[in-house]
Amino acid sequence: MRKQHLAAWTTLAVLMLGLTGCGYFISSTAVLSNPQNYSSWRVLKDEPQTSTFASLIKSSGLEYALKTAGNYTIFAPTNAAFKQLPKGTLSQLTKSSNRNELRPLLWHHIALFQINASSAPMQNMGDGQKVTISSNGQKLLMIDNAKIVGGPIYTHDATIYMINKVLIPFTGK
Numbered sequence: 001m002r003k004q005h006l007a008a009w010t011t012l013a014v015l016m017l018g019l020t021g022c023g024y025f026i027s028s029t030a031v032l033s034n035p036q037n038y039s040s041w042r043v044l045k046d047e048p049q050t051s052t053f054a055s056l057i058k059s060s061g062l063e064y065a066l067k068t069a070g071n072y073t074i075f076a077p078t079n080a081a082f083k084q085l086p087k088g089t090l091s092q093l094t095k096s097s098n099r100n101e102l103r104p105l106l107w108h109h110i111a112l113f114q115i116n117a118s119s120a121p122m123q124n125m126g127d128g129q130k131v132t133i134s135s136n137g138q139k140l141l142m143i144d145n146a147k148i149v150g151g152p153i154y155t156h157d158a159t160i161y162m163i164n165k166v167l168i169p170f171t172g173k
Contacts, residue, residue, distance in 0.1 A: 040074055040158035041066040049150070049162060052082045052090070053109075059094055060102045066110075072158035073115040075143050077166045078150075085166055108169040114159060116140070129169050143167065 041063050045054040053076045057063050066072070082090055093102045107126035115123055117135035125131055134142035141148055143163060150162030 038155055039067055040070075040072060040155045040160055043153055043155050043160060044074070044076060047153075049078045049080075050076045050160075052079045053077055053106075056093065056102060057106055059096070060099055060106055062103065062106055066157070068157075070112065070157045071114055073111040073113065074158050074160045075109045075111075075146070075148075075163045075167065076160055077109065077146070078162050078164060081146070081163060081165050104169055105166075108167050109163075116159075125167075125169075127169050131167065 041054075041057070044050050044057065044066075047054075057066065066074075092098055093105065104127045108129060108131075110126040111123055112126055115133060117137055117139050119133055119135075121133055122130050123133055131144050132142075133140060139148075140152075140161060143161075144167055146163040146165035146167060148161045149164045151160055153160040
């Protein structure tokens, strides 16, 4: 009987932590025990749902930019978001010869400042292009046509949100 109570209390504690979120539960498991002590780069590469985004950042060389001091807001597409791209797009972007196309795409997901629910609805991203931010006054809901599906995750240099679509910058072509 005592073991059953202990198991019940342990389960309840785990559920409560998961429900409260503590600002860093974005999937069924915590990214790190205390992401505020880590860089945004480390959190992105350690979170299974953002592994594609992290690998693209690494192959583009932008991981070094994210390792420098900053106060970024990162809208990281989930792996599922990358699967929605037209067939062959992701493999084209990962080629080293396409690094100049990849970098603006990635910077279009990163703001060089904090964006929150009280921010203006139009914001400039790292590539210089504007996006539309939607909130309910309490939390961010959308960025352009992408729904925010996870976060916020607070790191020492950024706030990370997971989104369900890849944001495509305007190329003028």
